[in-house]
Amino acid sequence: MRRRTLLIASTTIGGMVLSSHYLHRKSRDMTATNHEFEITKTDDEWLKLLTPEQFQVLRKHGTERAGTSPLDKEYGRGQFVCSGCELPLFTSETKFDSRTGWPSFYAPIEGAIETTTDRSLFMTRVEVHCSRCGGHLGHVFKDGPKPTGDRYCMNGVSLKFIPA
Structure with missing residues (x-):
């Protein structure tokens, strides 16, 4: 019994x-907040511009599998931009190897991101979004390196690398 x-x-x-x-x-x-973003599109319009994986992450708050993004091991000089709208988000100078399987940075470019509170999966996390299109990029945690102590853990499919 x-x-x-x-x-x-x-x-x-x-x-x-x-x-x-x-x-x-x-x-x-x-979307990241209730305000209008500079770039807004319908799901159908986003589906025409993004791969299915990019759409799932950027527009539906999905997460790619750890270790699947080539950007995790990209350490060339340049910028990481939003794959939805190409807004510069992070520079290569702030990238570090977090050993999590996702591209990680200790600081974004000023004004490039917005954050919201994510209370899914019985935990509270800070979710990171593109400030121009509202696309979901990943999460930020307080276990990163100096000087900020932040770890911006990003989905590789939400980013594009533009070499300098």
């Missing part, structure tokens, strides 16, 4: 976790 109760409780809790995360992701606003 105890094993049956434990199994039912575990299944119920697991189902609630998965469904709440699925519903939360499907129903939430896909």
Whole structure:
């Protein structure tokens, strides 16, 4: 009887976790804030400009698998720009190897990003967005290197590298 109760409780809790995360992701606003961005497009317009992976990350708040982006190992001189609107977001001087499998930076270019609070997956994180198109880029954490102590952990598909 105890094993049956434990199994039912575990299944119920697991189902609630998965469904709440699925519903939360499907129903939430896909822009950084409620203001109008300089660049706004419909989903159909974004789908014509972006790859399916870029659309999922930038417009639907997805996350690419760790270790899949070649930009994680890109250390040439240049800028990392938004793959949705090409706004310069980070310089190569602020990039570092966080060993997380995602491109990481300790500081953005001034005015290039906006942040919101992400309360999905039973945790609170700071979500990073492009300030021009509102595209979801990744998250920022307080475990980065000096001088800022920040780690901007970005999805590689949300960025393009422009060599200097």
